[in-house]
Amino acid sequence: MQFIKFASKKKKQTTTLQTKQNRFAYSLLVPGYLFFIPFRLLSIIAIFVMSFVSWKGYSFSTIKWAGLDNFTRLINDPIFWKSLWHTIQFVLIVVVVQTVLALFLAILLEQHLPLTKFIRGIYFMPTVLSLVVVGILFGYIFSPSSGVVNALLRTLGSEIQPHWLGDPKIALYLIMAITTWKEFGLAMFIFIAGLEAIPLDLFDAAKVDGANSWNILRNIILPLIKETTTVVVILTTVNCLKVFDLIWVMTKGGPFYATEVLATRMYTQTFNHGNFGYGSAIASVLFILTFVVSVIQMKVSRSGKEAIY
Amino acid sequence: MYKVGRVLKHALIYFILLVVFVLVLYPVIWMFINSLKPTWEILTNPFSLPTTFTLENYITAWNIANFGRVFLNTVGLLAISLSGILIISCMGGYVFGKLEFPGKNFLFYFWLAGMMVPPHVSLIPNFVIIDYLGLIDNYLSLILVYFGSATFGVFVMRSFFMSVPTEILEAALIDGCSESGVFWRIAVPLAKGGLTTIAIFYFVFLWNDYMYPMTFLRSDSKNTISIALTAFRDVYITNWGSLLAALSLASLPPIIFYFIFQRQFIRGLTAGALKG
Numbered sequence: 001m002q003f004i005k006f007a008s009k010k011k012k013q014t015t016t017l018q019t020k021q022n023r024f025a026y027s028l029l030v031p032g033y034l035f036f037i038p039f040r041l042l043s044i045i046a047i048f049v050m051s052f053v054s055w056k057g058y059s060f061s062t063i064k065w066a067g068l069d070n071f072t073r074l075i076n077d078p079i080f081w082k083s084l085w086h087t088i089q090f091v092l093i094v095v096v097v098q099t100v101l102a103l104f105l106a107i108l109l110e111q112h113l114p115l116t117k118f119i120r121g122i123y124f125m126p127t128v129l130s131l132v133v134v135g136i137l138f139g140y141i142f143s144p145s146s147g148v149v150n151a152l153l154r155t156l157g158s159e160i161q162p163h164w165l166g167d168p169k170i171a172l173y174l175i176m177a178i179t180t181w182k183e184f185g186l187a188m189f190i191f192i193a194g195l196e197a198i199p200l201d202l203f204d205a206a207k208v209d210g211a212n213s214w215n216i217l218r219n220i221i222l223p224l225i226k227e228t229t230t231v232v233v234i235l236t237t238v239n240c241l242k243v244f245d246l247i248w249v250m251t252k253g254g255p256f257y258a259t260e261v262l263a264t265r266m267y268t269q270t271f272n273h274g275n276f277g278y279g280s281a282i283a284s285v286l287f288i289l290t291f292v293v294s295v296i297q298m299k300v301s302r303s304g305k306e307a308i309y
Numbered sequence: 310m311y312k313v314g315r316v317l318k319h320a321l322i323y324f325i326l327l328v329v330f331v332l333v334l335y336p337v338i339w340m341f342i343n344s345l346k347p348t349w350e351i352l353t354n355p356f357s358l359p360t361t362f363t364l365e366n367y368i369t370a371w372n373i374a375n376f377g378r379v380f381l382n383t384v385g386l387l388a389i390s391l392s393g394i395l396i397i398s399c400m401g402g403y404v405f406g407k408l409e410f411p412g413k414n415f416l417f418y419f420w421l422a423g424m425m426v427p428p429h430v431s432l433i434p435n436f437v438i439i440d441y442l443g444l445i446d447n448y449l450s451l452i453l454v455y456f457g458s459a460t461f462g463v464f465v466m467r468s469f470f471m472s473v474p475t476e477i478l479e480a481a482l483i484d485g486c487s488e489s490g491v492f493w494r495i496a497v498p499l500a501k502g503g504l505t506t507i508a509i510f511y512f513v514f515l516w517n518d519y520m521y522p523m524t525f526l527r528s529d530s531k532n533t534i535s536i537a538l539t540a541f542r543d544v545y546i547t548n549w550g551s552l553l554a555a556l557s558l559a560s561l562p563p564i565i566f567y568f569i570f571q572r573q574f575i576r577g578l579t580a581g582a583l584k585g
Contacts, residue, residue: 024488025410028400032459033416035397038438039457040423043431050433058440105329108322119326121571122334127578128563129337130517132535133556136542137340140549148339148355181333189579242427245519249539263429270433271524280433287430294425 047287050280057276070281079257080282083265086172087289090261091240093173098180098187099232105184106191107221120192124185131182135249138178139165165251168258175246175259182246183239187232194228195221234297241290262286337560344553351549366554373545374555378530379537386448386533387515390455394511395504397459402466402503403496407478424460428520436524446527454521458514462507465580469503470496509570509577516563534559 054066074080105123109116126134141148142164150161165171198221206216244263247253253260253268262282270279343351344366346359354360370376404410405417435454444450473496481491519535526536541555567574 021408021488022410025404025408025413028404028492029416031456032397032401032463035453035456036420036423036460039435039454040426040431040460041419042438043426043434044422046434046437047430050437057437060441105326108326111319111322113319113322116326119330121568122330124571124575125337125564125567126333128513128567128574129560130519130535130563132517132519132538133560136538136552137336137556139542140552141336141339146352146549151355181336185333186578189575193579238427242429244429248519266429266433267520271436276433276437283430283433287426290427290430291425 044287047280047283050277051284053277053280055276056274057270066277070277073278074281074285079260080265082257083253083260083262084285086259087241087243087261087263089172090176090179090243091237094176094179094240095233095236097176098184098236099229101180102184102187102232103191103225103229106188106195107217109188110192110195120188123188126182127185129182131245132249134178134182135246139250142174166255168255171251171255172259175243175250178250179240179243179246183236187236190232190235191225191228194225198224231297234293237293238290238297241286241293262289337564340553340560341557344550344557346550348548348550351553366550367558369548369551370541370555370558373551374537374541375529375532376537376555376558379532379534382448382531383516383534386451387512389448390452390515391508391511393452393456394459394462395508397456398462398466398507399497399500399504400492401459401463402500403470403492405463406467406470407473407475407496420460420463424464428458432520432524435521439525445525446531448526448531450525451521454525455515462511465507465510466500466503469500473499505573506577506580509566509573510580512566513563513574513578 051070052066052068054064054069056062109120140146142150144150144161144163144166147164149164153161162170164174202220202224203216206220211219242263243261244267247259247261247264248267251259253264262285266279266282266286269275269282339355342358343355345362345364347361347363347365350357350359350361401420405413405420431454435457439445439450439453442450444453477499478491478495481495482488486494517535518533519539522533522536523539526532529540532540538555538559542552545551
């Protein structure tokens, strides 16, 4: 870390050399900040400022200061509360299901039986697919009239032909299941890394002491991968807060707002209805939620990351 | 007795792993198999192997959805964006990981703050800037935004350069190499491992991105793969064969790359998930 300073001491031209070196450091940062400042950093301020205006977009002359109007509208908008509730449901259910599933499979795979390397490689594959492909593919698989699942139900002699994505009671849960299908592999590999960091002699010692599988899970594995679990939970939470692509491709928030979440509500309001101010207010809520989770992540992730690398 | 228990336990483990294996793999395999059947056969017999093997679907998808053009668009956009991201990440990572200069911590905290902004939140402000610059329906809009998303890359490269021994760089400096020479000739070649990690992470991110191209691009001739797929789906909703062929075409590049560079993919994407 000190290498430039150290070098400059040797050459005994500290001041001029130091300025030259500083200039070199700054010049390397210029390209990064050139794009980072307007497109990332400024967004934080802009999204909050824009929450207080009324604007249909496109021409700056039509911007009007709206005070708290957008937030009053937010509070009185039943669809907003619905989408917030769906987002929270999404987070709670997917986080629990995905974390438990990923940990369970990671433990099974870490028994190092033959073929498990190959199997875990396949489990990761959906992670590299695009959400658009996954959305269209499962939209077809679960299509009520020509879909495979209902065809299978018919072959099995079932009278029930669910409408799946067309059924407000099922649609959101189906999308949660598909999200888990696509993303559990990532969580699983984080758990695998955490499990591999546990010293093997701990298991041997436990077995010598006569511990059964449940004891080992309860008293060795779970306490030792606590930090990894926190990392997985936070990561999944952030991903679920941001869920958009899959819903947009499959249902666009319908039927009857049954799959409307914060991100889709924000998008429709801003780009389909041209309410830039109101859309920004929803985005601010989304940002605050993500921010809180990210701050928690920063606090706990240091130890968790050490478990990975 | 002990042995029987062990066999049973292993059998149970394999059974569970196999069920998940089928659930994960089957939809993808099903997509590839059925893309080789005519649509009527998909509808009458969705589970069988093709009896009438045909590449007709691929030809239709390629011609109607203009997939040649779409691929070219996506690959070109990806190549430019990725090169920019790699250069920015390499330079930023080196500066934050290896150099000492006034204001370093201050600048780095800014970078950290930027990493916390989800792309959904910056979408509206970015759209306003892009529209103001008159770049709607121009690839430059996406390139600028993607360059701005290099925050994660800088982060990875920073920790990577921190692990490069300072002595190597010092030695080069004492031997009369200039600061920029040390960076370009010594540090960058040492950074290949880190660059692979972020290249893979951004490849998957850029190839699959949907929200930004959908918002910024307008004309059909500029479609990237994600938009082309949804547009194709909306028009040819009943032509399942061609639709499945289009999906297969779009998924082949990431899947093939994944099976070739499996280790790097898993490392790159888990690192991305943890820091991005």
